[in-house]
Amino acid sequence: MTDLHPRLQVLQSKLAASPLTRINDPELTDRQLELWIKRDDLLHPIISGNKWRKLKYILNHALHCGADSVVSMGGAYSNHLHALAYTGKALGLKTIGYIRGERPAQLNATLHDLLDWGMELRFVTRSDYRQLRDYQDHDSLPKFRSGQFWLPEGGATELALQGVAELVDEIEIDFDILAVACGTGTTLAGLLASPLTQTALGVAALKGGDFLIDDVEQLLSKQGMTSQADWRILVDYHFGGFAKTTPALLAFMQDFQQRHGIELEPIYTGKLLFAIYDLIRQDYFPAGQRIVAIHTGGLQGKRN
Numbered sequence: 676m677t678d679l680h681p682r683l684q685v686l687q688s689k690l691a692a693s694p695l696t697r698i699n700d701p702e703l704t705d706r707q708l709e710l711w712i713k714r715d716d717l718l719h720p721i722i723s724g725n726k727w728r729k730l731k732y733i734l735n736h737a738l739h740c741g742a743d744s745v746v747s748m749g750g751a752y753s754n755h756l757h758a759l760a761y762t763g764k765a766l767g768l769k770t771i772g773y774i775r776g777e778r779p780a781q782l783n784a785t786l787h788d789l790l791d792w793g794m795e796l797r798f799v800t801r802s803d804y805r806q807l808r809d810y811q812d813h814d815s816l817p818k819f820r821s822g823q824f825w826l827p828e829g830g831a832t833e834l835a836l837q838g839v840a841e842l843v844d845e846i847e848i849d850f851d852i853l854a855v856a857c858g859t860g861t862t863l864a865g866l867l868a869s870p871l872t873q874t875a876l877g878v879a880a881l882k883g884g885d886f887l888i889d890d891v892e893q894l895l896s897k898q899g900m901t902s903q904a905d906w907r908i909l910v911d912y913h914f915g916g917f918a919k920t921t922p923a924l925l926a927f928m929q930d931f932q933q934r935h936g937i938e939l940e941p942i943y944t945g946k947l948l949f950a951i952y953d954l955i956r957q958d959y960f961p962a963g964q965r966i967v968a969i970h971t972g973g974l975q976g977k978r979n
């Protein structure tokens with residue numbers, strides 16, 4: 676058990692519950708399947724979804740290391756930077772965000788929030804941005820000064836796993852499949868870092884997602900872990916690539932939202948639920964199985 680820094684305890688006490696919502700749908704009952712959504716999107720209006728899970732022990736480590744600032748990177752719509760800027764402000768940590776691409780003439784809603792919460796924005800060229808991906812350790816950034824804590828893109832560090840693993844314990848029903856969308860694969864790795872023995876299904880949100888298998892394995896091995904779960908990553912539900920959509924995806928999301936009252940976004944959770952329904956229609960899941968899909972939040976990105 677890792678001691679949680681008092682400032683994080685205060686923040687944690689402000690979080691809401693993340694209930695399980697059952698999806699009532701004749702398509703499921705016809706096949707004797709159950710689908711439940713783990714509503715991490717309801718945890719907090721800003722630090723929702725997997726963001727709190729991932730940042731919790733990363734920032735705990737930063738605070739225990741005596742960090743005064745956290746530096747990270749992301750795109751102009753980054754859910755990761757959005758959650759980091761807010762959390763940094765709440766914890767009294769300065770935050771700096773390297774943003775991919777030129778500063779736009781008009782800032783979008785995400786960038787406005789970052790500035791409002793005191794994040795220093797540094798716009799970098801795409802090639803400089805790519806180079807930043809080489810730095811993994813929290814003190815590896817060039818010109819690193821003590822007190823600074825570097826956090827790789829998407830919070831993809833082994834420190835993120837413990838917080839995500841806690842989610843699995845919260846699921847109070849028996850289930851067969853736990854499904855989540857993957858960007859960096861860190862959230863999936865966190866699920867696998869728990870005592871999960873069922874099947875874990877990752878749905879890659881980006882094209883060419885086969886590399887995610889190695890990344891997940893590396894994150895686990897850095898923590899000296901191997902998973903007991905049977906896990907796989909589906910790489911064919913990217914809809915053209917990261918942040919790409921198709922009319923079929925958008926129509927599916929709209930229909931799902933209308934019928935079940937749960938908002939999705941097209942980058943991660945829309946693709947996840949589309950994949951699950953597609954697999955259901957292909958009879959991928961044997962009758963009698965209970966599927967839990969994690970709503971990892973990210974709805975803020977839709978405002979832009």
Ligand SMILES: Cc1ncc(COP(=O)(O)O)c(C=O)c1O
Pocket residue numbers: 724725754755829856857858859860861862863943944971972973974
């Ligand atoms: C809403 C949402 N869902 C899922 C993911 C994927 O998480 P990971 O990068 O840990 O695979 C992200 C990205 O961090 C996200 O913002």
